[in-house]
Amino acid sequence: MSTPLIVSMGNPLLDIQVAGEEGEKYLAKYGLKADDAILAEDKHMPIYDDIVQNAKVTYVAGGAAQNAARGAAYILPAGSVAYIGSVGDDDLMQTLRKANDAESVESAYQVQPAPAKTGACAVVITGHHRSLCTTLRAAEMFNPSHLATPEIAQLVAGAKFFYIEGYFLTHGIESALEVAKSASSRGRTVVLNLSAPFIPQFFKVQLEELLPHVDVLIGNESEAAAYAEAAGMGDASLEQVASALAASSKSNASRPRLVIVTQGADSTVVASSNPSTSAGNIKPSDPNPKVYPVPKLSNDQIIDTNGAGDMFAGGFLGALALGKDLDECVEIGHKLGQMCVGQIGPKLVYPKVNV
Numbered sequence: 372m373s374t375p376l377i378v379s380m381g382n383p384l385l386d387i388q389v390a391g392e393e394g395e396k397y398l399a400k401y402g403l404k405a406d407d408a409i410l411a412e413d414k415h416m417p418i419y420d421d422i423v424q425n426a427k428v429t430y431v432a433g434g435a436a437q438n439a440a441r442g443a444a445y446i447l448p449a450g451s452v453a454y455i456g457s458v459g460d461d462d463l464m465q466t467l468r469k470a471n472d473a474e475s476v477e478s479a480y481q482v483q484p485a486p487a488k489t490g491a492c493a494v495v496i497t498g499h500h501r502s503l504c505t506t507l508r509a510a511e512m513f514n515p516s517h518l519a520t521p522e523i524a525q526l527v528a529g530a531k532f533f534y535i536e537g538y539f540l541t542h543g544i545e546s547a548l549e550v551a552k553s554a555s556s557r558g559r560t561v562v563l564n565l566s567a568p569f570i571p572q573f574f575k576v577q578l579e580e581l582l583p584h585v586d587v588l589i590g591n592e593s594e595a596a597a598y599a600e601a602a603g604m605g606d607a608s609l610e611q612v613a614s615a616l617a618a619s620s621k622s623n624a625s626r627p628r629l630v631i632v633t634q635g636a637d638s639t640v641v642a643s644s645n646p647s648t649s650a651g652n653i654k655p656s657d658p659n660p661k662v663y664p665v666p667k668l669s670n671d672q673i674i675d676t677n678g679a680g681d682m683f684a685g686g687f688l689g690a691l692a693l694g695k696d697l698d699e700c701v702e703i704g705h706k707l708g709q710m711c712v713g714q715i716g717p718k719l720v721y722p723k724v725n726v
């Protein structure tokens with residue numbers, strides 16, 4: 372059996388994308404915000420059948436941490452990444468498995484028996500915005516017993532890096548804590564993505580419980596703002612929020628915490644709790660937070676932004692696992708994020724290009 376370097380954990384979803392004029396129509400019809408990520412409420416539930424039956428849709432493998440797993444795998448040797456999540460025994464799952472196979476990501480799925488169905492995300496593209504409306508289905512049936520199966524226990528025991536999506540905290544805090552606590556007590560690196568504004572907003576308790584075990588926190592500007600609001604520091608600048616998150620309490624105090632905040636086409640901000648000369652950290656001679664400009668893309672290079680943040684995170688994670696310097700980790704993150712923006716959905720370029 373393989374021993375992957377990275378284990379990623381989250382909600383496996385099949386993305387069903389609709390764009391153009393139809394995107395505008397469905398955004399209005401279901402009262403969605405142009406750039407948001409939500410769990411479908413009752414009023415949104417018909418959207419999946421509606422777009423499949425009435426619109427031109429594209430199916431692409433999704434699920435935030437699964438996208439990041441494929442992103443990391445893009446720059447690592449085959450067999451370096453495994454992904455854990457819960458799916459149904461159906462054709463959606465087969466599509467996801469195929470996308471992982473193509474990237475040599477091991478699909479360490481917990482498979483729920485029928486009638487459970489694999490989760491789906493309606494992705495409504497309008498211009499450079501993307502609205503994500505998710506029905507978790509089998510994804511939220513993830514049971515911690517999966518971690519105790521010999522195959523999964525071996526993956527988790529062997530991995531050096533763990534990636535957890537914030538989205539998983541809506542239902543899986545027990546498993547996330549189990550993995551993160553054990554990893555951080557063994558000196559392994561735990562990476563958490565904030566995933567969406569509603570996570571710090573409505574799952575703050577779970578987030579605060581997990582945060583002490585997190586070495587690298589990744590989010591975007593609206594997630595950082597939502598955290599700031601929830602933490603009572605709504606007036607703080609992005610740099611101040613990143614520094615505060617980096618400084619908040621940590622179970623493995625011998626390791627610094629790094630906080631990375633992306634802002635789409637604008638600069639990426641990185642804060643460290645304790646700069647050092649180690650790879651993957653801000654150097655003591657550098658500013659902290661450190662600001663990294665993002666290379667410009669022209670309008671015609673942008674297809675859609677679905678998955679760009681995940682591919683940034685995957686590229687960053689893969690580079691970190693390769694022992695690269697922070698500057699290179701951010702650069703590779705930017706490259707994969709931008710590569711994804713040039714594709715339909717959370718995909719990268721094939722045949723593979725060097726990054």
Ligand code: 26A
Nearest residue numbers: 382384409433434435492503505538678
């Ligand atoms: C719990 N929710 C809402 C979610 C998601 C999600 N992945 C996990 N849980 N909502 C959207 N996504 C995924 O995010 C990617 C873009 O960042 C979508 O599947 C999409 O591929």
